[in-house]
Amino acid sequence: MKNHKTTKIYFLIFFTIIFQVINAQKTNWQTDLETYSTQLEAKHIDLYNKISKQDFQKSVERIQNIAKSEDDLKTIIELMKLTKKIGDGHTAVSLRNLNVHQFPFDVQLIENQWRVVKTISSEENILKTSLIKVDGVPISEVVSKVSEVVQFVENEHSKIVRTASNLTISELLYHLNIIKNKKTALFTFLDDYNNEIEVEFTALKNTELKQLDYATFEVGVPEITKPKNTKFDFLWFAPIKNKNAIYVNFKSYPSFDEMQVFGENLVKYITENNTKNIVIDLRKNGGGDLYVGVVLAYALNLADTIDWKNGVYVLTSNITFSAGTSNAALFKQLLNAKIVGQPTGSNPTGYQDMDQFQLPNSKLVITYSKRRFRLSEKITQGIQPDILLYPKWGNYTLGKDDVLSFVIENFTFF
Template sequence: MKPILISVFCLFIFNGFSYAQNKKEWLEDIEYYKKTLEDKHINLYHTISKKEFNTEIKTLKHKLSTLNNFQIIVELMRITQKIGAGAGDGHTSVPLWNKELNKYPLELINLDGELKVVSITSKHQQCLGKTLKSINGIPVEEIYKKVSKLTPFTENNYSLMDRTCSYMVISEILKALHIITNTQNVEFTFIDEQGINMSIILKAYSKDALTKINYKKIKNTHSSIAVSKDEKNKNFWFTTLNNSKTVYINFNAYPLKDDITNFSKQIYNVIETNKSKHLIIDLRDNHGGDFFKGLILANYLNACNSINWQSNVYVLINRKTYSAAMVNAIQFKQILHAKLVGEPTGSNPNGYQDLGQFSLPNSKLLITYSKRKFRFQNINTNGLQPDVYIDLKWNSYKNNKDDVLNWVLKDIAKVEL
């Protein structure tokens, strides 16, 4: 019995030491977090006062003994969002990029306050298109309110809707907020358009495991657009429509500088060869990158003389048009005389941007911050406002009807008549 007792005693001592050491490391991390943000952020106290920030830090330090590791991370997410008040400084955040997270295999979209299922496992495809009502018996409105106070890269209501839907399916966040206790068997309850409830049990999966799951999705494509099958260029490609009179550019992500230069030359050659008249640049779902790369594209496009620069250049935007993509949308409007069509963007034209980052010394938690303040228009607006506002409607979305692109194609058709 003695060896067993000694082993248990040693284990107790080790765990106690490990626990105390962990809290000491968190104190170091929190102090480093505060000092580094003050040193590196262009203007840390533009929204939150220094007094309020110091109070938040002091309160978190006092609470450390009552929190587990991920609850501490969640508290840092909440405090960091308050730096921009969830509005003016989305680039200052705790994005969880370098953390091993587990997510539930479904994707949600917020339409008129209802969280609709747009992707889910094939096993539960009967829930596709239904509205999420509760998780673990807790009403979705309560969960949404809690998670929305943590989300990174939130600058306005449009980015808030997008980010909250994404972070609501992370099991570690739900557990830290006491919404769930068992991450592997959680009840999700949905309601259909007839008011009938349906509950299923979902398990959380790692990032790698999620890629191996078969999903049923509501596809968001357009019948006129031949989507690129090139895996390398799946987020940056172009095609022609209307007997090459129209060039459609899918700009979902930023490629390497050399790639965008070569790509821009190809588009220029196609436009010049076919004497194309109409230009559509689709910046929807582009989360950002380097807006100077977008200017390379604009430079080549501006040299195309056949385009109807007076009225037939369009840039498509939505709530998932962020950061550099939002900036390029403004620049394309200015340089290419483009008409902005769709939803307001998730990023604001005026505010703190240009992302920098650092890691906390012990936890290695990644923190991002704003290095610059940009002002791309004369008035402050919540999101870049489109010239033609087209709201995202569920009836169109579920039937794979792209109202934004349809409006543009009809507008082009008027010219061709």
Template sequence: MNSQINSYKKHIVYTFLLLISTLNVLFAQASKKIDWKKDLEVYKVSLEQKHINLYHSVTKEEFLEEWNSIYNNLNSLSDAEIILKLMRLTRRVQDGHTSVSLRNMSTHRYPFEVEYISNKWHIVKISKEHKSVLNSSLIAIDDVPIKEVSTKVSKVAQFVENKYSQVVRTGSYMNISEVLHALNITNKKQEATFTFIDASNKKTKITLNALEADASNFVHQTIGVPEITKPNNPKFPYLWFAPIKNTQAIYIHFESYPPFTAMQNFGETVVNYISQHQIKNVIIDMRNNGGGDLYVGTILAYALNLADSVDWENGVFVLTSNKTFSAGTSNTALFQQLLNAKVVGQPTGSNPTGYQDMDEFTLPNSKLIITYSKRKFNLSNTVTQGIQPDVQLNYNWNDYREGKDNILQWVIKQLK
């Protein structure tokens, strides 16, 4: 009996010690701080070594002064505050490929997306349970006016190269809960109240919770024209072409880049179609092209140049927007030169002459990803804020909310 009691006591003691040990480990992990000093040193040294010309727009003295201010005050800053300060510092480099990426961070997004159209932040995508506010405009977050919200967010939004991409990136960061809370816009980390106003000036307040992953139960506003029908099951949803009804034209939807050989095959298919149907006009839609391999894009230009039926004097159009970025901008500039294309739409979100070709490194402790530019491309004779269209057109919200693509409609009218 005594031996059983002693055995039981030993088991209790062992279990207690194991529990204490486990709790110590857990508390040690919870209280473990990121070695930001090491990360900041790696950030500075790596950017100076890897970027083709880190100080092309900000002086070394200015950059290091701000870097030192962060480094010397680390003990008084939270992790979120440090990340925000790094984001502001990185923005001073002033090229859209040098940025602090939050890809490795555990971030949450409120279930909506906004577009800045006709001087308002409109809801173009939202969770189905709140579909009643689709197409409304966002006017406040936790009672902070949207102008103040956008101003604060615009100063830390990343992948910004000019004033056009700044607006786009501001919108894409406006639903990240950690960013909003760190900027003292929201009161809670993952919950906020959003105020919307519809076309009849009716205001609606909705409290939303931020989500860790993208949900699939969304409704969103899409735009198009009746003359163009997307083919069923295209090989690439981001690269396809279709005839434009009642014209001698084709529409090429070019949103992203396939592998090199796939673009060769695509170009061959397009040229065969052009030749068989004696197509005279080509519209290449680059409005949502965020970048990729610009050399793959030149394969399309090479293929199109083989089509003799095209009106090479006045028959090629490229559509651009503030979302046209990186290789999308570079290819637009090349299409102007190689295809004699007329650019229609909004100025591009990146510059044709500037620092591009993005690579990255990871900070060892925080795991923040830092991107940087490896090359400089000169695709225009003068340095401009984006490619300025030959015909500048903006989205019209009255058309947009009804699903009408007024920019594409304008081009098609020129063909008839």
């Protein structure tokens, strides 16, 4: 009898310790949420422009109660929902400090289907297919749930981009009750012949994903070849073959000094070759320092051989965001550029100039807007192109860049 009582006491002590350890591992969300609300209120240029202060504070209190009984990721998802209600694409909960896992394939919304555009080489057969189910849940329902929480969304165009990039995050899918297991899920794809293909994927860390071989599409045009010895992979120029034109690939931003040198080299090439047309590709420019982009505009203004009436073209897409959008708007104004492609993922007039702070316990990074830029008197959902063009799936799978091809083929007709 004595041994039985002793055993019960040991079990009680054991479970008490386990309970304390589990609680100790949980984030102190009360401090984090206080930091979240006070810092945003102090630092954001206009925190309550879309959500009232009362609703914001009530939501923070509700999340504090949720945090007492739910795990950390559930709390983070609720915080993401609240942050999205602030209503600008630069105020967000960043997941960069979280050790999330992703399934090894990418999708894009092309012609109203979630097309597989990249996958691990061992599952190359799903390239060109459409994602239609996740663990048996129809893709329309999956997209609806994921799109409610995705961050860095400023309009319907960036919402599509962020949804696509979050559709493969396993922790998100699990806590949104889409998949049944945190690490594995069954995905259903539809091929061109309406055959369903089921693949069970395992979610991996970012470091593991980088070690894999992938099958993807190489999309471009035969008239443009990237130079072999470019200083930057994200910023380079090349002549357009058989055309009196030059192409500038502008995905991201160097320093001021580096852009000044780049601009000088670009103008030198344009002048020496008597170049008439220039295409500046901002379709994959997700942002940076817009004033560095202005340095490029300043340099180009010295290129007198350019046809400044009809010869400047800027390409945009729903990926174009933040400084990328601002530079597209400024190039239209300063360089008399024609905008070709899709509406941008952020708006030319709105809250920008992003900064950040970190929550003390969860280490979540919270970003926020410091400025309001007014680059268009008319409020629009993204920059609206002068010529609206979307990629065609059939051409995309063949590696043809529809937008760039259209511009090159129609230089003299704009």
